[in-house]
Amino acid sequence: MKASLSNLPSLQQIQVEKARRSLKEFIRQAWMVLEPSTPYVHGWHLDAISEHLEAVSRGEIRNLLINMPPRHMKSIQVSVMWPAWEWLTNPHMRWLYSSYAATLSTRDSLKCRRLIESPWYQENFGHIYQLTSDQNVKNRYENDKSGYRIATSVGGAATGEGGDRIVVDDPHNVMDSTSQTMREATLQWWDETMSSRLNDPKTGAKVIVMQRVHEKDLSGHVLDQGGYDHLCLPAEYEGKKIFTSIGWSDPREHEGDLLWSERFGRVEIDTLKRAMGSYAAAGQLQQHPSPAEGGVLKRHWWKFYTQLPEEIEEQIQSWDLTFKEAKDNDYVVGQVWGRIGADRYLLDQTRDRMNFPESLQAVRNLSSKWPNTYTKLVEDKANGPALISTLKKEITGLIPVEPMGSKEARVAAVSPQIESGNVYLPHPTIAPWVNDLIEEAAAFPKGAHDDMVDAMSQALLRFSRGGGWLGWLTAESEEDEDGQDDAQSDRF
CATH class of the missing domain: 3.40.50.300 (P-loop containing nucleotide triphosphate hydrolases)
Structure with a gap:
């Protein structure tokens, strides 16, 4: 011993x-x-x-x-x-x-x-x-x-x-x-x-x-x-x-x-x-160089879900594209949104630096993954018109959206939906990329990027079309120069 x-x-x-x-x-x-x-x-x-x-x-x-x-x-x-x-x-x-x-x-x-x-x-x-x-x-x-x-x-x-x-x-x-x-x-x-x-x-x-x-x-x-x-x-x-x-x-x-x-x-x-x-x-101190409550979209407004909602009444895609062959600075963003009554759910997102062929494939991939997104909104700028022209005989529901007003005005128009608790994001534990969206939204309009916010506002405006206080923003997109309905222009 x-x-x-x-x-x-x-x-x-x-x-x-x-x-x-x-x-x-x-x-x-x-x-x-x-x-x-x-x-x-x-x-x-x-x-x-x-x-x-x-x-x-x-x-x-x-x-x-x-x-x-x-x-x-x-x-x-x-x-x-x-x-x-x-x-x-x-x-x-x-x-x-x-x-x-x-x-x-x-x-x-x-x-x-x-x-x-x-x-x-x-x-x-x-x-x-x-x-x-x-x-x-x-x-x-x-x-x-x-x-x-x-x-x-x-x-x-x-x-x-x-x-x-x-x-x-x-x-x-x-x-x-x-x-x-x-x-x-x-x-x-x-x-x-x-x-x-x-x-x-x-x-x-x-x-x-x-x-x-x-x-x-x-x-x-x-x-x-x-x-x-x-x-x-x-x-x-x-x-x-x-x-x-x-x-x-x-x-x-x-x-x-x-x-x-x-x-x-x-x-x-x-x-x-x-x-x-x-x-x-x-x-x-906080490691996000934008005031915590200083932007249009405040961090504490967001709601989250951990299980994919059932009985989605409507699904849409919303795309924000880059200019021409640019791949160095801007992101291409595609989002899938769902609606249940007054609530809106971000279901999926793809975001990356892409050239035009890669953007085409991204739309194909997201459309295949979410076949019930019959409406696919594409901002009528940058590569949007070329993408629609290339894919319109292959993928249905591609709709050009001519954005009305400034980015700030569009975000201000949808911010009440977020503030009231009607907009749900997937919880970061199941979708870590959501943190980037929250930070980009908090920094808006002074942040380095706003592509996710642009795609989001485009989708939320579409859901809100048809009346209410958003009419001032969407009215021009619903009428032609003579004040008649323009069936060829489905902008929001």
């Missing part, structure tokens, strides 16, 4: 092994090394970040976007702790870090090196690897297992330098966020320089961690492109569940629940909101 007991690991050995296996445990133990005079204050969001970074380290996530408020430990966790922890199992990993300013990426590089060289780290993990003496400066250091860490800035990264982990921490300076020139320079740098720097595109990973500063910031850019796991952590919960590929979703249950109440309570968050103003707070 004595011999077996003597072989048991000590408490210190157990703690060391827990830190090696778990990033969140590593952070708890390493905190006192970097911040000896500041007590560690835990928050569940730190575990969520650790779980996703661990998934990156295991190769389960290749592209990760983390959006969270400032001063919530994003840099110390992602840019300081994580690389020091992963080197414990993968010391050969090569890291390329950047920020909008070299001083910030260098600051975190120094903190990481200070942690690695600390007595605590060396005593417990120094046998795994050592930093080399011939390449150990503040913006670049290497270890004896061929791993390295490089710190650079937006617009930097010398030609030829690459990494197994490409991480950008705050790519935008908040003070420059309103400058289109500065934003676009950052996006160009990411697309043309950093995105091609993975040493092995099949196994490497890219991580972006930032607060939202503009709808067309780097977060908005990569979300538009797709392919990123999105860990979104707003300061106040808004009732929206976004699931990531590892099965995580926000654990908060009530709207207004705070992200890190142990440090940023209600008084602190409200003070920040007043100081920032609605737009900055919406982006930097």
Whole structure:
């Protein structure tokens, strides 16, 4: 018995092994090394970040976007702790870090090196690897297992330098966020320089961690492109569940629940909101750069369903197309809507950047999937007339719609249907793309895109045709120049 007991690991050995296996445990133990005079204050969001970074380290996530408020430990966790922890199992990993300013990426590089060289780290993990003496400066250091860490800035990264982990921490300076020139320079740098720097595109990973500063910031850019796991952590919960590929979703249950109440309570968050103003707070705190209640269509108006409604009385398709062969900027959107009495249900949606042949196939596919959509509304602009001309002998019910009034007027005309609770969307748990529609609607009319909102307003106006207060908007579409019914013009 004595011999077996003597072989048991000590408490210190157990703690060391827990830190090696778990990033969140590593952070708890390493905190006192970097911040000896500041007590560690835990928050569940730190575990969520650790779980996703661990998934990156295991190769389960290749592209990760983390959006969270400032001063919530994003840099110390992602840019300081994580690389020091992963080197414990993968010391050969090569890291390329950047920020909008070299001083910030260098600051975190120094903190990481200070942690690695600390007595605590060396005593417990120094046998795994050592930093080399011939390449150990503040913006670049290497270890004896061929791993390295490089710190650079937006617009930097010398030609030829690459990494197994490409991480950008705050790519935008908040003070420059309103400058289109500065934003676009950052996006160009990411697309043309950093995105091609993975040493092995099949196994490497890219991580972006930032607060939202503009709808067309780097977060908005990569979300538009797709392919990123999105860990979104707003300061106040808004009732929206976004699931990531590892099965995580926000654990908060009530709207207004705070992200890190142990440090940023209600008084602190409200003070920040007043100081920032609605737009900055919406982006930097809530991670959607449009005021939460500042648009025509408010987030809390939407209703949801989890089971497909039965006994749909009427189904229609609504299409918003791009111009000519454009495929770079605008989206093609096709929606299927159903009506039961006064209630309207969004049943399905397809949305992608498509050229003309791809748009034709998208209409074919949606019409085949929903054969009872006898009416198919196609905006009589862009590729609409060409699409109708091409498909009219193949698909029935294609109706050109000449939009009347401005986009804002059309959305204002249908907004009472949404506000009154008569418009239902599929719940994000069964249709994750609904979150994008809600955000686009909240940002309207100042958002980067409005294609889903256009298709929606076109469908809802069609359902409302035939009277009521919408008559002022639809009257022109129902009469020709002589005031007679125009049977050839079925616009809404």
